[in-house]
Amino acid sequence: MIVRKNNRVVxxxxxxxxxxxxxxxxxxxxxxxxxxxxxxxxxxxxVGVPIFATPAEAVAKTGGDVAVMFIPPPMAKDAAVSTVxxxxxxxxxxxxxxxxxxxxxxxxxxxxxxxxxxxxNTAGLVTPGECFVGxxxxxxPSVFRAGRIGVISRSGSLGTxxxxxxxxxxxxxxxxxxxxxxxxxGTTTRDALEALDEDSRTDAVVxxxxxxxxxxxxxxxxxxxxxxxxxxFIAGAAAPPGKKMGHAGAIVTGNxxxxxxxxxxxxxxxxxxxxxxSQIAAAVAAALQSGRSKVAATQ
Amino acid sequence: xNFEEYAAKxxxxxxxxxxVPRGRLCISAAEAAMAAANIGPCVxxxxxxxxxxxxxxxxKLAARPEEAKQAASQILGMRIxxxxxxxxxVEEQAAIAREFYVAVLHDSAARKPLIxxxxxxxxxxEEIAAAKPSAIRRLLVDIExxxxxxxxxGMLKGLHLGDAEVQIVSVIDxxxxxxxxxxxxxxxINPLAxxxxxxxxxxxxxxxxxxxxxxxxxxxxKSAAASALTPLEMRGVEAGLKLIQLDxxxxxxxxxxxxxxxxxDVIRHYGGKPANFLEIGGEAYTKSExxxxxxxxxxxxxxxxxxxCGAFARTDxxxxxxxxxxxxxxxxxxxxxxxxxxxxxxxVKLVRDELGIEPYDFMEDAIQAAVKAAQ
Numbered sequence: 001m002i003v004r005k006n007n008r009v010v011x012x013x014x015x016x017x018x019x020x021x022x023x024x025x026x027x028x029x030x031x032x033x034x035x036x037x038x039x040x041x042x043x044x045x046x047v048g049v050p051i052f053a054t055p056a057e058a059v060a061k062t063g064g065d066v067a068v069m070f071i072p073p074p075m076a077k078d079a080a081v082s083t084v085x086x087x088x089x090x091x092x093x094x095x096x097x098x099x100x101x102x103x104x105x106x107x108x109x110x111x112x113x114x115x116x117x118x119x120x121n122t123a124g125l126v127t128p129g130e131c132f133v134g135x136x137x138x139x140x141p142s143v144f145r146a147g148r149i150g151v152i153s154r155s156g157s158l159g160t161x162x163x164x165x166x167x168x169x170x171x172x173x174x175x176x177x178x179x180x181x182x183x184x185x186g187t188t189t190r191d192a193l194e195a196l197d198e199d200s201r202t203d204a205v206v207x208x209x210x211x212x213x214x215x216x217x218x219x220x221x222x223x224x225x226x227x228x229x230x231x232x233f234i235a236g237a238a239a240p241p242g243k244k245m246g247h248a249g250a251i252v253t254g255n256x257x258x259x260x261x262x263x264x265x266x267x268x269x270x271x272x273x274x275x276x277x278s279q280i281a282a283a284v285a286a287a288l289q290s291g292r293s294k295v296a297a298t299q
Numbered sequence: 300x301n302f303e304e305y306a307a308k309x310x311x312x313x314x315x316x317x318x319v320p321r322g323r324l325c326i327s328a329a330e331a332a333m334a335a336a337n338i339g340p341c342v343x344x345x346x347x348x349x350x351x352x353x354x355x356x357x358x359k360l361a362a363r364p365e366e367a368k369q370a371a372s373q374i375l376g377m378r379i380x381x382x383x384x385x386x387x388x389v390e391e392q393a394a395i396a397r398e399f400y401v402a403v404l405h406d407s408a409a410r411k412p413l414i415x416x417x418x419x420x421x422x423x424x425e426e427i428a429a430a431k432p433s434a435i436r437r438l439l440v441d442i443e444x445x446x447x448x449x450x451x452x453g454m455l456k457g458l459h460l461g462d463a464e465v466q467i468v469s470v471i472d473x474x475x476x477x478x479x480x481x482x483x484x485x486x487x488i489n490p491l492a493x494x495x496x497x498x499x500x501x502x503x504x505x506x507x508x509x510x511x512x513x514x515x516x517x518x519x520x521k522s523a524a525a526s527a528l529t530p531l532e533m534r535g536v537e538a539g540l541k542l543i544q545l546d547x548x549x550x551x552x553x554x555x556x557x558x559x560x561x562x563x564d565v566i567r568h569y570g571g572k573p574a575n576f577l578e579i580g581g582e583a584y585t586k587s588e589x590x591x592x593x594x595x596x597x598x599x600x601x602x603x604x605x606x607x608c609g610a611f612a613r614t615d616x617x618x619x620x621x622x623x624x625x626x627x628x629x630x631x632x633x634x635x636x637x638x639x640x641x642x643x644x645x646x647v648k649l650v651r652d653e654l655g656i657e658p659y660d661f662m663e664d665a666i667q668a669a670v671k672a673a674q
Contacts (some may be wrong), residue, residue: 245543
């Protein structure tokens with residue numbers, strides 16, 4: 001789920017307003033967009049990209065391995081399932097408010113065909129200085145800068161703020177993995193943590209979580225075994241219980257999904273959890289420092 | 300979207316072929332008396348989309364019409380949770396032999412529908428899980444298929460359901476079909492009762508419709524319970540914006556759910572209290588004009604934080620909406636900005652030139668200033 005320059009990206013819904021805007025941004029930044037899909041405009045070019053009638057044709061003709069969907073909720077399931085069946089390796093689902101039973105059908109199809117889904121309701125993936133897939137401001141130099149810190153976020157806006165704070169402190173990022181704000185995600189915090197742990201270009205990881213679900217607790221189990229230093233911010237400490245805070249996944253019911261539970265689990269796993277986003281850069285710097293001295297002490 | 304018991308039974312269970320007691324929805328005590336005269340010994344049940352109705356005194360037995368009248372007059376107008384009771388369901392009393400719990404819901408971690416069954420009916424599932432976790436049976440379902448009667452019977456194995464098992468398997472099968480057909484997020488029967496005459500009947504029903512599926516369930520959506528919203532929150536709904544009014548005095552206008560929650564958190568971190576949750580993320584980022592009007596209409600607001608960090612949402616578009624609304628509304632409370640991300644340069648310039656306000660470089664500083672101004 002770390003995108004690279006050599007990934008061949010297919011854009012579904014490329015001819016729409018947002019599809020057009022963000023495809024141009026992706027191409028300008030360095031993303032290798034090889035195909036678009038729109039059955040009514042097959043055979044044409046759009047923003048310099050050839051359009052095919054179906055995902056299967058796009059993949060067969062261009063060797064696409066990553067797809068990103070600019071598709072409204074009622075059509076999202078069929079688009080995702082046909083893209084998965086086309087043999088795509090990684091599917092980034094930006095769409096928010098897809099009916100939950102359609103989301104389950106997408107995940108079932110992905111599991112059957114070995115596709116990794118990122119999302120739904122994600123802002124996408126950024127590899128600073130290299131490429132991006134989605135709707136993140138990768139191209140704003142004050143926000144992203146190439147470096148060696150991996151960032152995982154359920155929220156696009158908050159993930160952007162955290163990267164901005166890292167960049168302002170001179171700390172660049174190896175990858176931004178937006179996992180999405182929905183309750184049923186193809187890629188969990190733990191999945192993303194594992195990928196960044198295995199990534200040789202990543203020295204430390206920042207987790208940007210939020211209330212609801214149990215993904216941060218699950219990630220903490222993995223974090224315990226990790227040698228790379230970690231810092232985290234969890235949104236929703238002040239959120240009233242029983243209310244969905246914008247994201248369908250951000251709701252506290254009883255003790256499940258609470259801020260306290262997530263913070264406790266992450267801290268018990270050795271993750272530095274900060275109170276406000278501007279503290280994240282100092283926490284990462286300190287964690288890196290102590291990580292290095294630990295390594296030095298054992299040598 | 301939540302539903303009252305009567306709507307859940309009549310719109311979801313009955314069409315699915317699951318038996319419910321004979322009953323009538325009443326809006327007055329006189330009507331309840333008439334219903335009881337027709338039904339016989341009955342239960343008068345408050346119709347509100349929330350749990351703990353019994354504990355709140357919202358469910359009463361009545362042997363005769365005059366008792367039903369008295370019960371209804373006590374229950375109607377009562378407040379349960381966030382809701383005022385405006386309707387009661389008058390339902391025939393059931394001679395219960397055994398009570399069960401059955402539900403179909405989303406298992407987020409497994410990304411599949413999950414069927415739950417327990418012989419400990421009548422309690423909340425959380426209570427059953429705490430008191431007797433071994434009493435809960437689970438069956439994960441592949442969304443592309445449906446559970447076979449053998450799968451369901453397998454889940455019930457060893458529970459000694461006797462002759463009732465065949466009927467219970469049929470109820471679970473029908474409940475799963477209804478869960479799929481109605482785009483349920485949760486469909487729960489608690490209790491499902493085995494009566495002394497051997498019938499299996501749903502005594503209560505909770506149905507939550509998936510908000511994402513409202514567009515394709517228009518008939519169900521029309522029957523949903525009215526939300527317990529404040530007039531300001533209603534205005535938010537009308538504008539297509541998610542607004543939650545809180546009891547603090549620092550107003551919040553931010554884009555994206557994560558950033559909005561964080562803005563509230565940081566307000567509290569500095570000793571202030573947020574006055575609202577309002578996000579204009581996703582496609583709604585073009586609605587900053589009406590959004591500013593909404594947050595300023597909250598009578599509790601003493602200061603306001605406008606915190607934009609644009610990814611998909613363009614800060615220049617949001618700032619433009621704010622500037623337009625500002626000239627009309629002429630805010631009387633101090634407003635503190637922080638603006639970063641997509642469209643940042645133009646957005647900052649707009650706010651600086653049009654409003655004469657310099658945005659803070661860090662959101663924490665803008666929030667600290669707003670908390671101070673509200674004190």
